Amino acid sequence: MKSLVIIEHDGKNIKQTSLSTITAAEQISKDVEVLVLGSNISGVLENLKKTDIISKVNYCDEDFLKHQIAENLSEVIISFLKDKEFTHILLPSSTFGKNLGPKIATILDVQQISDIIEIFDHETFARPIYAGNAISKVKSKDSLKVITVRPTCFEPCAQNSNVSDEKFEVSSNQSKSVEFVTYDQSESDRPELTSAKIVISGGRGMQNGENFKLLEGIADKLGAAMGASRAAVDAGFVPNDWQVGQTGKIVAPDLYIAVGISGAIQHIAGIKDSKFIACINKDEEAPIFNFSDYGLVGDLFEILPKLENELN
Amino acid sequence: MKALVCVKRVIDYNVKIRVKSDKTGVETDNVKMSMNPFDEIAVEEAVRLKENGLVSEIVILSIGQDSSQETIRTGLAMGADRGILVKVDDILLEPLGVGKIIKEVCEKENPEMIIMGKQAIDDDCNQTGQIVATLTNYPQATFASELKKNEDGTLNVTREVDGGLETIKVKIPCVVTTDLRLNEPRYASLPNIMKAKQKKIETIESKDLNLDISPRLEVLEVNDPPERKAGIKVPDVSNLVEKLKNEAKVI
Ligand SMILES: Cc1cc2nc3c(=O)[nH]c(=O)nc-3n(C[C@H](O)[C@H](O)[C@H](O)COP(=O)(O)OP(=O)(O)OC[C@H]3O[C@@H](n4cnc5c(N)ncnc54)[C@H](O)[C@@H]3O)c2cc1C
Ligand SMILES: Nc1ncnc2c1ncn2[C@@H]1O[C@H](COP(=O)(O)O)[C@@H](O)[C@H]1O
Numbered sequence: 001m002k003s004l005v006i007i008e009h010d011g012k013n014i015k016q017t018s019l020s021t022i023t024a025a026e027q028i029s030k031d032v033e034v035l036v037l038g039s040n041i042s043g044v045l046e047n048l049k050k051t052d053i054i055s056k057v058n059y060c061d062e063d064f065l066k067h068q069i070a071e072n073l074s075e076v077i078i079s080f081l082k083d084k085e086f087t088h089i090l091l092p093s094s095t096f097g098k099n100l101g102p103k104i105a106t107i108l109d110v111q112q113i114s115d116i117i118e119i120f121d122h123e124t125f126a127r128p129i130y131a132g133n134a135i136s137k138v139k140s141k142d143s144l145k146v147i148t149v150r151p152t153c154f155e156p157c158a159q160n161s162n163v164s165d166e167k168f169e170v171s172s173n174q175s176k177s178v179e180f181v182t183y184d185q186s187e188s189d190r191p192e193l194t195s196a197k198i199v200i201s202g203g204r205g206m207q208n209g210e211n212f213k214l215l216e217g218i219a220d221k222l223g224a225a226m227g228a229s230r231a232a233v234d235a236g237f238v239p240n241d242w243q244v245g246q247t248g249k250i251v252a253p254d255l256y257i258a259v260g261i262s263g264a265i266q267h268i269a270g271i272k273d274s275k276f277i278a279c280i281n282k283d284e285e286a287p288i289f290n291f292s293d294y295g296l297v298g299d300l301f302e303i304l305p306k307l308e309n310e311l312n
Numbered sequence: 313m314k315a316l317v318c319v320k321r322v323i324d325y326n327v328k329i330r331v332k333s334d335k336t337g338v339e340t341d342n343v344k345m346s347m348n349p350f351d352e353i354a355v356e357e358a359v360r361l362k363e364n365g366l367v368s369e370i371v372i373l374s375i376g377q378d379s380s381q382e383t384i385r386t387g388l389a390m391g392a393d394r395g396i397l398v399k400v401d402d403i404l405l406e407p408l409g410v411g412k413i414i415k416e417v418c419e420k421e422n423p424e425m426i427i428m429g430k431q432a433i434d435d436d437c438n439q440t441g442q443i444v445a446t447l448t449n450y451p452q453a454t455f456a457s458e459l460k461k462n463e464d465g466t467l468n469v470t471r472e473v474d475g476g477l478e479t480i481k482v483k484i485p486c487v488v489t490t491d492l493r494l495n496e497p498r499y500a501s502l503p504n505i506m507k508a509k510q511k512k513i514e515t516i517e518s519k520d521l522n523l524d525i526s527p528r529l530e531v532l533e534v535n536d537p538p539e540r541k542a543g544i545k546v547p548d549v550s551n552l553v554e555k556l557k558n559e560a561k562v563i
Binding site: 010069070071074094095096098099100101102103105106107109110111112113114115124127128129130131132133134135136137138139140141142175176177178179180181182183184185186194197198222230233234239240241243246247249254255265266272275276277278284289290291292293294295296297303306307310311 | 323325328329331338407408411431433434435437438439440442443445446447450453454457468471477478479481482483486491493528529531533534537543549550555560
């Protein structure tokens with residue numbers, strides 16, 4: 001058995017999600033290689049080659065791979081796989097992996113196993129369904145397995161090694177039917193939402209975007225990432241990629257602080273694996289209290305300034 | 313331009329689901345069923361494109377049992393023109409099988425645009441749109457939060473990705489999967505619900521399509537998730553900070 005992990009990166013660095021996916025791959029078989037595709041990725045390669053567990057870094061460096069268009073990536077991956085004997089192909093279940101994984105699986109005519117959270121053996125996995133309100137244990141009958149991995153369920157592997165790399169040349173062309181236009185990256189000096197040790201999120205109770213400043217001061221003090229409920233995102237208080245939940249980002253920090261969030265199942269689905277959950281809500285009946293280790297009942301507008309003070 | 317919108321009948325998102333005691337799945341008897349919320353967004357988008365004159369006909373497709381007719385009717389009441397039900401009986405549907413059926417229907421219908429949800433809230437797979445795009449060889453624009461038609465007939469699609477918003481330009485025909493911010497679906501008005509009753513729903517038996525849609529995954533068991541116990545209520549901010557520092561040791 002031999003696994004291939006498709007690496008997610010931003011052109012400069014590999015993403016934590018990739019390191020977690022490598023850890024998952026090792027639980028299936030000790031033999032793990034990685035494949036990274038991009039343009040001008042020497043920085044990525046340098047970073048990647050330090051990674052423990054993996055035996056080889058395969059890479060393809062071409063201009064047309066710069067924007068990670070799924071049509072282009074999948075074609076290159078398929079030509080790479082020719083004559084190779086991988087039994088498992090793994091990707092993180094980030095928007096990158098969700099967009100790309102099913103394409104690879106379909107070309108290979110296999111049924112992808114989405115968002116696994118536990119590995120029993122090389123063909124049996126657990127995955128959440130119904131927003132994590134049930135856990136399905138599935139056994140795959142496909143001879144080759146394409147899997148997306150929930151990164152928060154696997155520790156990122158360490159990077160103390162020096163792995164060899166091999167360039168892979170392609171003759172395939174850029175897709176003529178898709179073109180990259182723009183990328184509006186959310187700028188932030190804060191840690192990434194999905195890998196932060198502490199996350200503080202605001203909901204509809206924050207009332208407007210301006211009031212998120214009340215959370216910022218606290219996030220600064222705690223070195224926390226900032227998130228939000230769907231209601232806060234839909235109302236335009238904060239950017240889309242702050243949404244935590246079933247259909248947003250899954251987080252599992254040491255501490256999650258929910259402020260003015262009621263605790264709908266779709267939100268809980270994204271935070272249940274947090275080590276500790278604290279909440280601030282003026283409605284003591286709000287469901288969020290049923291999931292919180294520490295609940296504080298009260299008006300967030302009075303509590304947040306006090307909390308920031310107390311953290312001094 | 314013809315739009316094909318794929319809708320799935322799922323347990324309503326407000327229902328608190330229960331795992332069956334024999335661990336074979338979740339309880340569906342006497343449970344409220346609805347259109348998958350992302351598919352409502354897909355129907356709404358098609359209807360808006362039609363209202364703006366960019367789409368001329370909207371076909372709703374659902375793969376499921378007879379009961380999925382009701383879900384198709386919901387789409388017709390929102391403003392779609394006709395429906396197709398591909399009937400499957402007891403087989404456990406998986407995205408790859410569903411994708412193969414949708415591809416087959418596309419060959420017959422030749423839509424210029426296929427609009428689907430990004431994710432069904434029952435299986436949480438987030439695959440079918442990508443599968444259909446791959447099988448039809450159409451470009452995919454997943455997790456869409458905005459669509460704009462260009463002069464040259466191409467579409468600019470803004471996608472919700474982990475780091476922000478990405479815009480891509482796709483040629484038509486294409487597959488679009490919807491994210492939450494694309495639009496806010498309308499409620500069907502009573503007159504439109506009445507009108508929808510007259511609209512045609514064609515039924516196709518999946519076995520007549522001669523496709524291999526047998527499941528590739530065997531569900532060994534379905535379990536409750538580990539429970540998260542409610543903790544305590546703290547009296548004030550200083551107590552909260554004290555607990556986080558000294559008890560949880562997380563700050
Ligand atoms: C298909 C689908 C997918 C979804 N995906 C997600 C998802 O990924 N993530 C997600 O979060 N949601 C998701 N939702 C939405 C979810 O169902 C809820 O609607 C949403 O989480 C509610 O957000 P909220 O808790 O901020 O708002 P509300 O439910 O309105 O809660 C606001 C809370 O703030 C409290 N509050 C108000 N004022 C104050 C104050 N001054 N001080 C203290 N407390 C105050 C109130 O008591 C209340 O509990 C999804 C829904 C659907 C249908
Ligand atoms: N049985 C079905 N009938 C029609 N459309 C479906 C069906 N299953 C999935 N889809 C479509 O595929 C999308 C993604 O589903 P999934 O890949 O299962 O998360 C849904 O939002 C629907 O648009």
